[in-house]
Amino acid sequence: MADDQDKDSKTEEPTERKLRRAREKGEVPSSREVGNVTAVLSLFAIAAFVMPGVSAPLAGVLRGVFETAGQFTVGEDVQGMRDIGGVTWGVMRGVGILLAPLLILMLLGAVAGVVLQGDIVMAIERIRPKPEKLSPLAGFKKIFSVPALVEFVKSMLKVLTVGTIGIWITYHGVRDIWQVQGLLPEMLTEFARRTASRMLLVVLVLLVAVAVADVLWKRFEYRRNQRMSLQEVKDEHKDTEGDPQIRVRRMQLRRERARQRIATAVPRATVVLTNPTHFAVALKYESGVDLAPVCVAKGADLLAARIRELAREAEVPIIENKPLARALHDVAEVDKQIPVQHWEAVAAIIGYVMDMQRNIKRPLPEGSSLREED
Template sequence: MAEDEDKSNKTEEPTERKLRKAREKGDVPSSREVGNVTAVLSLFAITAFVMPSVSAPLAGVLRGVFETAGQVSVGEDVQGMRDLGGVTWGVLRGVGILLAPLLTLMVLGAVAGALLQGDIVVAAERIRPKLSKISPLSGFKKLFSMTAMVEFGKSVLKVLMVGAIGLWITYHGVREIWMVQGILPEMVTDFARRTASQMLLVVLALLLVIAIGDVLWKRFDHRRKQRMSLQDIKDEHKDTEGDPQIRGKRQQLRRERARQRIAQAVPRATVVLTNPTHFAVALKYESGVDIAPVCLAKGADLMAARIRELARESEVPIIENKPLARALHDVAEVDKQIPIQHWEAVAAIIGYVMDMQRNIKRPLPEGSSLREED
């Protein structure tokens, strides 16, 4: 009951991290039916296109059996048993030599089916011994699970349909060959090839339909099993936030974005106020456009040094005013007007900068100094 209740709470779709960890453990949506389809497809191609060239050697093997049928005496003596063994071994060896490459191609077809799904995952977790794998209670639960029921129904459907198709095609083929007088080995091999081709073609179409449905079911069932509760998502979020590597990457990303924003903002500034080394604030004021000065960028220590460097490169005036620079760094917001209590002090500095650009000489406001070098 507790396990069912726990599953009912898992209503949220799995996160990418949950799916990635499941894959690392070897838990991926994989359909065996795709491998069956590719294996049968390989067998059909072999039967339809390769077997005609193999039919003659195979008929030769059968001809040898027919020719020696009246020469082998099977009795209680040792020689008769040896003769029978020799004939049997000759047939098995001849057929085996002819069919071994064909069976190898079938195996390769099944492997190709797994590769098509991209589910070749080598995970030590799959082969690690676990008590739950040999637990009778765990096995009983799996026996009556939804997945087991679907697999059982699918197997029964395949056996019934493939069996019915095979019997129907074989019955009509045998009736046809029985009506022929004087059966030759070549006729037997040709009959076997044609019957097998017809049967495989129908079975291939059937398995293809089953495989498509099975792939869709496997993917749905995999995501259903990986579903999470709200508490699982919260716990994962805490783990992710606490991961030093992820946290470091996020901080690096934030710093990079800040550097890009500053590189675009500082060249547009009217003036940069400094502390002189610990803080820097880039301000913009355009007469007739801005109601009050706007903070374009601000930073401390290394970021402040970068702002000063960009200001020098862009020939933006740098004014040192320790209390004002620190105060603006603490209260001003980027891309917003500075607080009203600092309008007057900043206006005096911006007025000085504008006069300086018009070659009008006037003293700097009290507490301020012009920095030409860092």
């Protein structure tokens, strides 16, 4: 009951962080049916392309058994009679040697099914010993859970369906072949290959349909199991972004520090460039000391207004140059020299300011204007 209530409260889609952490734990949507399909595909390819080459050796093994069918004894070889146990072992060994590579191909097909789903995840969490995994009660709950029951019913339906198809195809094939007189080993192996191919084709179509449905269901079930409650989403947001109140407080502290810094930096500036209201950049240049103008403060909107206010109070010239002010605001760093591409334009403005302070009249650089009041 508690589990049902917990699931009902999880109404939010999982976040990328939740899915990533689940994958790190080895929890990924995986369908066994895809592996079954690729394994049967391997068998189908074997029956269609490999078995014709194996049929002759198999027929040779069977021919040897048929030709000496009346010469078997039980126990040991006596007076030309062969021990049936030894013959059986020889047949099984020969067939095993021929079919071993085919079984390996089938195993590789099953592995390919896992690879196609992108489900190869090396997660230590999955193999780490946990006390709850050793609990008999937890084991019984898992065995008799709804997912386990669904898997059992699905497996039984597949076995019954595939078994029925196999019996039907084999019955009709045997009925046809017994009508032929003088049955040869080659005919028997060809019959086995043809029957296996037909059976695998029908089973393959069935398993593909089951695999498609199972993949869709597994992915839906995985997303549903990874859902989060509204409180979990809020908690995760706090973990990643921080508490909203703390973030607001940090922003306030940053703005306060910026205001304190510009309060001491702007009065030392040589000139303040504006655009005229949105951006403001305070520059300092001392001949013989600075290699290039240095940005001592910059800001936008309210901070720009504060820079202009401080400049007026300290009688620092305010020059309006829209493109230059915006460009410097974007690229200049506080307490560092301005980028070299702006040296020439800024040098012309600073030269005008220095001449103005020496009462030398000269025109402002093109695109600039002197602001005496806001």
